Amino acid sequence: MGRQSCCYKQKLRKGLWSPEEDEKLIRHITKYGHGCWSSVPKQAGLERCGKSCRLRWINYLRPDLKRGTFSKQEESLIIELHAVLGNRWSQIASRLPGRTDNEIKNFWNSCVKKKLRQSGIDPNTHKPLAEMEDKTSNSGDLKAPATTLEKTKHSVHKPASSSSSSGESRTWKNSVTPTRGFFHDHESSSACHLSPLPHSGFAPDCAPLFEMNQELNCSTISTVLLSVPSGNISALMSLKPNIDLFRDEIDGIQCSSDVYLSNSRRSSMNTGSVIELQSSTSFDGGILPFSELTPEKNAHVQLEREHEDLKWSEYLQGTITASATIQSQSHPLQYDIKTESQSVLVGLGTWQQNQQGQQQLQSSNIYGKDFHMVSVGFGQV
DNA sequence: AACGGAATCAACCGCGCATGG
DNA sequence: ACCATGCGCGGTTGATTCCGT
Numbered sequence: 001m002g003r004q005s006c007c008y009k010q011k012l013r014k015g016l017w018s019p020e021e022d023e024k025l026i027r028h029i030t031k032y033g034h035g036c037w038s039s040v041p042k043q044a045g046l047e048r049c050g051k052s053c054r055l056r057w058i059n060y061l062r063p064d065l066k067r068g069t070f071s072k073q074e075e076s077l078i079i080e081l082h083a084v085l086g087n088r089w090s091q092i093a094s095r096l097p098g099r100t101d102n103e104i105k106n107f108w109n110s111c112v113k114k115k116l117r118q119s120g121i122d123p124n125t126h127k128p129l130a131e132m133e134d135k136t137s138n139s140g141d142l143k144a145p146a147t148t149l150e151k152t153k154h155s156v157h158k159p160a161s162s163s164s165s166s167g168e169s170r171t172w173k174n175s176v177t178p179t180r181g182f183f184h185d186h187e188s189s190s191a192c193h194l195s196p197l198p199h200s201g202f203a204p205d206c207a208p209l210f211e212m213n214q215e216l217n218c219s220t221i222s223t224v225l226l227s228v229p230s231g232n233i234s235a236l237m238s239l240k241p242n243i244d245l246f247r248d249e250i251d252g253i254q255c256s257s258d259v260y261l262s263n264s265r266r267s268s269m270n271t272g273s274v275i276e277l278q279s280s281t282s283f284d285g286g287i288l289p290f291s292e293l294t295p296e297k298n299a300h301v302q303l304e305r306e307h308e309d310l311k312w313s314e315y316l317q318g319t320i321t322a323s324a325t326i327q328s329q330s331h332p333l334q335y336d337i338k339t340e341s342q343s344v345l346v347g348l349g350t351w352q353q354n355q356q357g358q359q360q361l362q363s364s365n366i367y368g369k370d371f372h373m374v375s376v377g378f379g380q381v
Numbered sequence: 382a383a384c385g386g387a388a389t390c391a392a393c394c395g396c397g398c399a400t401g402g
Numbered sequence: 403a404c405c406a407t408g409c410g411c412g413g414t415t416g417a418t419t420c421c422g423t
Contacts, residue, residue: 089411387420388421389420390416391417396412401407
């Protein structure tokens with residue numbers, strides 16, 4: 001017997017939110033903050049459950065949401081993070097400022113999964129599909145990537161742990177898709193997780209800290225993944241705390257930054273060592289080619305949707321100070337939509353900056369609880 | 382133009398965890 | 403220790419939109 005939903009109990013409204021409801025919620029949270037979500041609907045005059053209000057705020061009404069299509073950098077980062085974190089959408093979202101777990105989850109399920117499959121990569125394991133088939137047919141150890149792969153230095157493959165491989169270093173490129181390779185030897189992505197590092201000074205979309213849970217055999221993860229959007233390093237590192245090895249791999253993909261590891265941290269779980277990657281990096285190689293995965297269709301449509309969002313903002317803010325823009329990048333099919341949260345809502349700029357600053361300090365709780373800042377930044381709605 | 386399947390995305394559901402009484 | 407409550411997460415659903423025929 002499952003629990004009945006809170007909405008059922010209280011005969012509350014369900015389904016899509018009306019603009020009036022949105023306005024009520026925004027007005028309330030702007031003024032008082034959300035405090036206890038269960039009391040929000042009552043105080044805000046909404047016939048919704050607190051859970052529904054929370055979801056609506058987090059996934060849609062929050063002023064620091066980016067919205068719009070995912071950039072290639074974001075897409076790459078999602079893929080990389082998913083390779084390590086698995087379906088821990090909230091953790092992935094915490095490294096993508098302005099994106100929600102729901103948004104990322106939808107994006108993954110509707111788009112990325114398919115692209116990966118088309119590229120011959122299993123979206124669950126991030127291994128080549130052919131390899132997975134071999135594995136299921138042989139039910140043996142993973143020996144080598146599929147034959148369509150060839151060596152390259154654009155992707156970095158760190159030797160697997162002593163327990164799972166000979167330790168021979170391999171790098172691979174998928175010759176079918178001109179892609180960064182992101183092939184892993186890890187058996188269980190859920191065994192290892194990135195954890196937020198509130199005091200590292202890293203931007204929240206970086207991946208500065210790994211926890212290696214040796215009890216969970218996390219050391220089988222063996223891939224270094226690098227995707228460095230404009231000045232950030234998001235290096236998903238192999239977990240063997242071997243500085244020289246790591247340096248080699250970094251060099252292999254032309255990362256010129258100072259990167260060093262320390263084992264000084266201990267995870268709060270107290271079950272394994274923690275590798276801290278510190279960097280003042282710039283990665284002049286930019287993001288590795290992923291051209292077949294470019295979300296090229298619907299750019300125009302998405303832009304129009306963006307404008308619809310802006311109209312909604314206008315409704316809330318009373319004015320629009322800028323419009324969505326497309327920044328064409330080096331690749332003709334790449335585009336990056338500047339959204340309201342980045343360029344439009346001037347009043348929210350401060351709020352966002354504060355939020356981003358907070359994220360660096362408290363990336364595990366990116367929304368925070370104190371919405372007085374909302375009041376300041378959101379202005380008089 | 383109409384239809385149907387695919388894709389997208391907002392929202393719901395149920396579960397586990399944390400916390401407080 | 404137990405229970406009630408609230409929160410957050412991941413999985414899933416269903417409505418809407420898109421797109422090909």
